[in-house]
Amino acid sequence: KVTLDGPKATSLPRVKFRAATDLEVARIRGRWERMEIAYVRKRYPALADRYIEQTRRTLHRVYDRGERDPQLLAELGLTEIDAGNPDGAREFLEAAVLANAPRPRAYFELARLRFQAVPGSAEPATKLTAAETQRILAPLLASRLIEPPLSDAYALMGEIWARSVVPPTNAELAILNEGARLFPTVPVVMLRTIYCNAANGQPAKALALIDTAVRLTRDPAMRKRFENLRDELPALKP
Numbered sequence: 001k002v003t004l005d006g007p008k009a010t011s012l013p014r015v016k017f018r019a020a021t022d023l024e025v026a027r028i029r030g031r032w033e034r035m036e037i038a039y040v041r042k043r044y045p046a047l048a049d050r051y052i053e054q055t056r057r058t059l060h061r062v063y064d065r066g067e068r069d070p071q072l073l074a075e076l077g078l079t080e081i082d083a084g085n086p087d088g089a090r091e092f093l094e095a096a097v098l099a100n101a102p103r104p105r106a107y108f109e110l111a112r113l114r115f116q117a118v119p120g121s122a123e124p125a126t127k128l129t130a131a132e133t134q135r136i137l138a139p140l141l142a143s144r145l146i147e148p149p150l151s152d153a154y155a156l157m158g159e160i161w162a163r164s165v166v167p168p169t170n171a172e173l174a175i176l177n178e179g180a181r182l183f184p185t186v187p188v189v190m191l192r193t194i195y196c197n198a199a200n201g202q203p204a205k206a207l208a209l210i211d212t213a214v215r216l217t218r219d220p221a222m223r224k225r226f227e228n229l230r231d232e233l234p235a236l237k238p
Contacts (some may be wrong), residue, residue: 023062027071030059034079052083070101081109089113097139107143108153111136115160126163133164144175151186154179158192167200180209185216190226198235206236 020028033055041048059076077092093110096103114136120126128136137160140153157176161168168176173196180193190213197206206229213226230236 023067023069023072026058026062026067027069027075030055030072030075030079033058034075034082037079037082052079055079056083068095068099070096070099071103073099074101074103074106077106078103078109086113086116097142102146104143104146104148104150104153107139107146108150108156111139111153111156114139115156124163128160128164130164130166133160133166136160141175144178149179149182151179151183151189154183155186155188155192158189158196161196162192162199168196173197173200173202177205177209180212184212185218187213187217187219187222194226194229195233198233201235203235206233210236 033051037048037051037055040051056079059072059079063072063076073092073096077089077096080086080089080092089109090113093106093113096106097110115121118126118128118132118136137157140157140160143150143153154176157179161172161176176193176196179189183189190209194206194209194213197203197209210226210229214223217223217226
């Protein structure tokens with residue numbers, strides 16, 4: 001017979017319940033209503049505007065009374081993004097990020113809007129100045145401190161650094177490599193990280209990322225593209 005002495009049982013903490021505040025109700029309901037927009041737009045497009053307006057009413061009910069909670073601001077901005085109104089989203093997202101809202105997508109969407117506001121940003125040949133680069137990257141870098149990480153944020157970082165007139169530092173390149181480590185099965189993240197490493201004096205890292213991508217990519221066409229990078233990128237040729 002074996003007797004094991006375990007830890008003594010402790011009493012569970014007593015949970016105190018309270019009624020949700022108007023702000024909390026608006027945030028929770030507004031988020032769920034916003035998430036319904038994409039679903040309704042895809043299946044019942046004629047009803048999408050009705051859902052957008054309902055979400056706005058829910059959130060603005062407290063915003064118009066003076067509430068400026070960071071999460072509320074983020075929901076307002078993301079609602080306008082999902083509604084296809086980026087101009088209306090900008091003010092809310094700027095305020096949400098300034099207030100350190102714990103919503104990583106708000107940071108990504110703000111960075112994307114800042115990028116799109118750069119003249120000629122839709123043209124791949126357009127280069128970003130050092131000031132433009134830092135302004136766009138600022139919310140993306142801040143988003144790394146918030147869970148969960150977003151593959152879209154790392155993909156956008158890769159595009160910004162690839163188009164900047166100022167090359168990334170080793171520390172900045174390490175951040176991009178962090179994205180490849182977190183999202184090794186996301187082709188756009190891997191591609192942009194490979195290109196940035198190859199273009200900035202890190203051919204060994206680029207080759208290692210290619211090997212990882214080839215091993216983990218399930219799409220045959222995408223796997224072939226990764227394999228071809230060894231011949232396409234001059235920096236990787238012996």
